[in-house]
Amino acid sequence: MEPTVLWQPVREALRVLVIEDDPALGRLIQLVLGQHTNHVTVARSGAAAISAIRNQEFDAVASDISLPDVSGLDVIAEARSLAPAAGIVAITGFVDVDVAVRSMKAGADDFLGKPFDAEILWHMLNKAVDTRARQIEAEQAAVYRTLAYTDALTGSPNRRFIDEFIVEAVSNSQRLGKPLAVAYLDIDNFKLLNDFVGHEEGDHVLKKVATALTRHIGRPAQFARFGGDEFVVVFPECDEVRARQVMDRVCRAVSEIEVINGARISLPTRISCGIAEFRGFESPRDLIAEAEDQMYLDKSMSPASVLGQAGDEPADGLLKVSNLKALRNLVKAIDRRDSYTRFHSDHATQLALAVARSAGLDDTQVNAIAIGGPIHDLGKIVVADEILRKPGPLTLDERRSMEEHPLLGAAITAAVTDYDSVVDLVRHHHERIDGDGYPGRLKGLEISAPTRLFTLADAYSAMTTDRPYRKGFSPERAIDEIHKGSGTQFDPDFAVAFVDLIERMYHEAAA
Incomplete structure (x- = not known):
């Protein structure tokens, strides 16, 4: 009968660092792991281990928690910092929940109690490497997703985000029979201001508008930069009247934006804003288009008028x-x-x-x-x-x-x-x-x-x-x-x- 194979690596041979102060155990682990890889390094102290990690690249680290010079948990934390992609297994003679929790908090992917079979350690190191790879992949995917849905200039959500969000909001409104409103806003004369005040100050205005929206738009509502100087706000479970109240606060906040050019003076910045309320049959695109039409109507009007002369x-x-x-x-x-x-x-x-x-x-x-x-x-x-x-x-x-x-x-x-x-x-x-x-x-x-x-x-x-x-x-x-x-x-x-x-x-x- 053929022996059971605990792990069959499909990658290149792992580069392993073993941190163990017991010389006999260290040699035994090196001997067993050496049957699977030619890259096994043994460090007998925390200082030697950190030095090795700083000077070499390791795919996996097995560290005893009890070391003669420093805490093994501190070594694990430093190893995680220096080699974020490495799989790390903590080794301890006192296996309990508290030890496991502290090991994981320090940065270990798994832990193993003494005494142990070195073949089991090899299996756990490979598993830790795979676990770490999946975590990094998931983190990168999350980063890429965030980038895909984030406007690079303002840091606010972008058009792709709001296009998907409004589809879900319309669906929920139809299914639950709850109100939904959409606001479309545009910074008046922004191109001309941007051209002649300077692109840097124009970017400053856009960022400040995004800041004002962040301050006043609370969940479940969401907003996004929809175009150059245009933003769209989706208000789930909110009717037109309540949405208008929120947008009025945003407009007042934007009117206080300062454009800096030699003297800190408050520019009379105005946002044109249109609001459309979902009536149960509009598509997401039609709802945004209706809000945009209302915005252009608002742009052609102003809330007050004055005479040229008293x-x-x-x-x-x-x-x-x-x-x-x-x-x-x-x-x-x-x-x-x-x-x-x-x-x-x-x-x-x-x-x-x-x-x-x-x-x-x-x-x-x-x-x-x-x-x-x-x-x-x-x-x-x-x-x-x-x-x-x-x-x-x-x-x-x-x-x-x-x-x-x-x-x-x-x-x-x-x-x-x-x-x-x-x-x-x-x-x-x-x-x-x-x-x-x-x-x-x-x-x-x-x-x-x-x-x-x-x-x-x-x-x-x-x-x-x-x-x-x-x-x-x-x-x-x-x-x-x-x-x-x-x-x-x-x-x-x-x-x-x-x-x-x-x-x-x-x-x-x-x-």
Whole structure:
């Protein structure tokens, strides 16, 4: 009768470390294990064992718990740290539950009591190696699964995760008859902000939005980054009203996000959000699509409106804004960095308004100047102080940086309003009639009427205002410069009306 084979290895010969202070037992184990592998090392102390593990690679370790210099449990813990893939068997002369538990906690995969058959030890070492391999494989699979369902930038779940989660949520809602709501949110004007504030700060905003969602979205609800600047939230066992309450808290949290660029100022960030409630028949894809449609509806609306000037009667096209306080804080922040800006912005606005009626502008266009004028230099919030306050001509790179401010100002303005005339004025107040302006190189009537008029007032105010590096021009010289720029830099018809106003004001003041 053939002897029973306890283990038939199918791998390459194991590299084994035996830690045993009894010389006779150590030699016996080495002799028996040597029938299966030529790679058996015996260490007679904890220090020798740790040294061996640091200098060689082992597939399996058998360690006595009682060693002359240190605790065998400590050796096992260190071995586990140094050789995480090795199978480890603890050997002890006192087998009880407490010993087993402490061995496993130290990092052993199994334990064996003395006396023992060395063939059994060989069998257990192979088993420990296999157990360890399966554990590592399972851990790696879990890591890969986590990576597959995690957005790399924000660390939040990704679209793949939420696509699978909503399928299960819809199924459970149909089966159990419980409510289900889905929210779709989008960061308004994110691309423009990302382009002109910088991708690093854009990533910062995305991470902060994910943080706000993590803080306010509790189980069983789940959220995920669905696209570039879009997130989807699935609310199992929740109706539209309750989902709206949660998302309102998220929107308030996001409105406090700071974009850092030289000065820590709170940007008026706005999230557009749509919510759809499951009615029992929609597919998961249709439910998300419905929430997205509601988001676009929300994007076209704002919760409050204000008039361009105090005392104005309600009119079509009023400014719709969601965070006036944050917008005013931005303007004040610019004033603190450059005292010229506040006087200049108010001065230019008053001059433009004075001529707007006589130039034939309607109420909507006048409101665009009244609201857009004071904030037209809003984008300077991200211009470095050394450029903003430089007492001399700018270098080419500095000028390029300064010339980005209309685009960023427009992005910030658009984040809180859908009043296109205001956004247009902020974006294009440095355009020229001949097309040599920036940022769009617009020509003639491509520039809106409020913007063409405000450009005149902006230039006149800039010319006549004292700056750290030069004295302001006299009104006569500034008027002469406007005449020279008429038809090239300035709208010729508005230039005539503007000069007439300035000359009347000058003569009235002299009278």
